[in-house]
Amino acid sequence: MIKFLIKGLLRDKSRSRLPIIVVSLGVMLTVFMHAYITGFMGDTFEMNAKFSTGHVKVMTRAYAENLSQLPIDLALTESGELLTNLRINYPEMEWTQRIQFGGLIDAPDSTGETRSQGPAIGLGIDLLSGNGNESERLNLSESLVQGRLPAKAGEAMLSDDFAKKLNVIPGDDVTLIGSTMNGSMSMYNFIVSGTVRFGVEIMDRGSIIADIEDIRIALDMEDASGEILGFEKSGFYENEKAETMSAIFNSNTSEGDDEYSPMMKSLSQQGNMGQYVQMSELWSAYISLIFIFAMSLVLWNAGLLGGLRRYGEVGIRLAIGEEKGHIYRSMILESFFIGLAGSVLGTTIGLFFAWLVQTYGIDISGMMKGASMMMPSTIRARITTPDFYIGFIPGVLSTVFGTMLSGIGIYRRQTATLFKELEA
Amino acid sequence: MESSNTIIIKGLYKRFPVGKGEFTALSDINLNFAQGEFTGLIGPSGSGKTTLLNILGSLDVPSAGEALVLGNSIGMLSAREAANLRKVSLGFIFQSYNLLAVHTVYENVEFPLLLLKLSATERHKMVMDALEWVGLTDKIKSKPPQLSGGQCQRVAIARAMVKKPSLVLADEPTANLDAANSHHILKTMETLNRELKTTFVFATHDDKVISYLRRKVFLLDGRIDKDEIIHPNS
Numbered sequence: 001m002i003k004f005l006i007k008g009l010l011r012d013k014s015r016s017r018l019p020i021i022v023v024s025l026g027v028m029l030t031v032f033m034h035a036y037i038t039g040f041m042g043d044t045f046e047m048n049a050k051f052s053t054g055h056v057k058v059m060t061r062a063y064a065e066n067l068s069q070l071p072i073d074l075a076l077t078e079s080g081e082l083l084t085n086l087r088i089n090y091p092e093m094e095w096t097q098r099i100q101f102g103g104l105i106d107a108p109d110s111t112g113e114t115r116s117q118g119p120a121i122g123l124g125i126d127l128l129s130g131n132g133n134e135s136e137r138l139n140l141s142e143s144l145v146q147g148r149l150p151a152k153a154g155e156a157m158l159s160d161d162f163a164k165k166l167n168v169i170p171g172d173d174v175t176l177i178g179s180t181m182n183g184s185m186s187m188y189n190f191i192v193s194g195t196v197r198f199g200v201e202i203m204d205r206g207s208i209i210a211d212i213e214d215i216r217i218a219l220d221m222e223d224a225s226g227e228i229l230g231f232e233k234s235g236f237y238e239n240e241k242a243e244t245m246s247a248i249f250n251s252n253t254s255e256g257d258d259e260y261s262p263m264m265k266s267l268s269q270q271g272n273m274g275q276y277v278q279m280s281e282l283w284s285a286y287i288s289l290i291f292i293f294a295m296s297l298v299l300w301n302a303g304l305l306g307g308l309r310r311y312g313e314v315g316i317r318l319a320i321g322e323e324k325g326h327i328y329r330s331m332i333l334e335s336f337f338i339g340l341a342g343s344v345l346g347t348t349i350g351l352f353f354a355w356l357v358q359t360y361g362i363d364i365s366g367m368m369k370g371a372s373m374m375m376p377s378t379i380r381a382r383i384t385t386p387d388f389y390i391g392f393i394p395g396v397l398s399t400v401f402g403t404m405l406s407g408i409g410i411y412r413r414q415t416a417t418l419f420k421e422l423e424a
Numbered sequence: 425m426e427s428s429n430t431i432i433i434k435g436l437y438k439r440f441p442v443g444k445g446e447f448t449a450l451s452d453i454n455l456n457f458a459q460g461e462f463t464g465l466i467g468p469s470g471s472g473k474t475t476l477l478n479i480l481g482s483l484d485v486p487s488a489g490e491a492l493v494l495g496n497s498i499g500m501l502s503a504r505e506a507a508n509l510r511k512v513s514l515g516f517i518f519q520s521y522n523l524l525a526v527h528t529v530y531e532n533v534e535f536p537l538l539l540l541k542l543s544a545t546e547r548h549k550m551v552m553d554a555l556e557w558v559g560l561t562d563k564i565k566s567k568p569p570q571l572s573g574g575q576c577q578r579v580a581i582a583r584a585m586v587k588k589p590s591l592v593l594a595d596e597p598t599a600n601l602d603a604a605n606s607h608h609i610l611k612t613m614e615t616l617n618r619e620l621k622t623t624f625v626f627a628t629h630d631d632k633v634i635s636y637l638r639r640k641v642f643l644l645d646g647r648i649d650k651d652e653i654i655h656p657n658s
């Protein structure tokens with residue numbers, strides 16, 4: 001009997017090919033959208049991680065509480081030792097120190113008087129030690145607009161828009177006016193080596209980037225740094241791992257109420273990044289649900305499944321002594337296989353498209369004008385394990401659900417009534 | 425000469441709910457059919473022929489009275505028992521053939537055997553026999569859309585007969601056929617009736633069918649109007 005039904009299924013194109021096409025289309029979109037959103041969210045996380053949060057970040061408890069104010073007076077002291085320890089204890093991560101700070105940039109004229117001035121966000125990173133890879137991480141070479149990267153102490157880069165506003169070109173002097181770790185005012189002169197544009201609105205507005213040693217001198221922060229960032233060597237943020245790592249680190253280092261003892265925060269625990277992490281996790285569930293409903297409705301309405309077009313067959317099966325419930329169940333089983341076939345096909349095609357977008361990316365820089373969030377200007381899909389099975393949820397459920405809906409008419413009707421309808 | 429009764433109908437009524445009231449499709453039917461009869465239920469449209477045939481086929485139940493088919497009281501059977509009766513003992517022939525279009529002639533005829541516990545060899549033999557009876561052994565690989573109406577109905581007869589049921593119910597089997605094809609399939613059924621002792625009950629108002637019947641039960645407005653038995657010598 002099963003063999004007979006499968007034969008019928010394979011030969012009847014309206015029962016097999018069409019539903020499979022509909023299902024595989026939906027599954028394809030589900031898989032693709034999932035990989036796309038994972039990629040997009042992942043890139044957004046990476047971007048935030050690289051420029052600001054790290055996958056995890058170590059700082060003092062007090063600094064963590066006032067994170068948004070960039071409070072260098074609450075920075076980590078003896079950060080070199082801490083860095084060494086982190087590198088030993090977490091060898092699967094790359095660790096790097098940074099100082100983020102706020103200040104004023106003053107461009108003097110030839111007589112030393114202020115020509116122009118503007119507020120800046122400063123970033124001191126390991127550029128010159130020769131054993132960091134911060135310049136690759138921040139994509140500095142590719143982001144360069146004018147000039148070159150700092151090659152020696154005393155050189156700094158400005159964001160290009162900021163440099164234009166200040167009317168500064170590479171080779172000019174600028175003065176950083178800020179406050180030291182102890183709260184007194186500091187002035188430090190830099191030569192502008194080049195200008196950069198990252199394609200990230202908040203980084204491009206007004207920033208100065210210099211080697212961390214220069215910043216330490218400028219802000220009187222010997223062997224101190226605001227934060228130590230940790231990055232997965234794999235390059236991908238893994239939320240659970242990062243949160244677990246932070247929890248363990250924090251339970252080991254909670255030295256009473258010491259405000260200056262270090263603590264670790266995962267990307268999701270900084271700012272509103274947690275919301276985005278949650279959102280990206282919810283998305284896949286939403287996508288599946290939407291497609292389950294959409295596809296069930298399409299299949300149901302098209303009458304591609306269940307009894308609508310099959311009264312003749314149902315009638316004859318009743319006549320030869322098959323029970324109504326058995327017919328109904330076999331139709332559901334049939335639709336299950338249709339759903340499975342469509343899901344396999346759709347997943348394959350969806351993965352292929354996702355792979356294309358993962359490899360080549362889609363440029364959306366045109367749509368990004370004025371965005372305040374850190375978002376990448378090229379969207380790349382990212383294929384993860386769920387992409388291999390997530391399409392099966394809407395794919396199989398929609399066909400089975402659609403058949404149950406359309407077949408219920410068969411199930412609920414009297415045998416004689418069914419029989420008459422096929423006679424008509 | 426025909427002794428054992430295949431069908432016994434006593435005081436049978438069938439009422440359908442219509443709106444708030446009821447419509448009586450069959451009233452006070454009393455009939456016995458013996459094994460091996462070649463009988464027709466004859467009457468105008470709406471007289472209740474199909475309704476009675478459906479009850480005999482255990483697809484519907486009487487509202488009152490009793491219908492015994494091969495010893496089974498139709499109204500008392502569970503869904504499973506009714507299905508089992510159809511599976512083992514009944515064959516159906518329809519006006520519109522109801523062949524499965526994507527399956528071959530052979531597969532269509534084999535279909536009723538799939539529910540019975542039979543080996544593939546047994547099935548093969550039975551299918552080939554049935555196709556032999558209706559003269560379609562050369563068409564086993566064809567599919568219904570490639571056949572003429574007469575050929576389709578012969579496939580349907582083979583399908584109804586393949587398991588050698590005790591009772592075949594045929595509702596307007598010639599309605600879609602021309603005269604030549606009608607006579608052809610009627611002759612086939614007459615032969616099978618004689619050789620296999622299968623009881624045939626037709627529902628019809630076609631004169632060609634009526635001319636083959638050995639007994640004519642006339643229905644009018646759900647009642648038996650006349651019951652004529654034609655003796656072989658007349």
Ligand SMILES: Nc1ncnc2c1ncn2[C@@H]1O[C@H](COP(=O)(O)OP(=O)(O)OP(=O)(O)O)[C@@H](O)[C@H]1O
Binds near residue numbers: 440442448469472
């Ligand atoms: N399910 C039902 N509900 C209500 N009325 C019904 C139902 N089935 C049949 N009837 C009515 O019962 C009567 C007998 O119907 P039936 O189908 O048995 O007629 P018939 O003799 O087979 O006619 P035809 O020659 O047109 O096939 C008709 O008036 C029909 O409208």
Ligand SMILES: [Mg+2]
Binds near residue numbers: 473
């Ligand atoms: Mg009828």
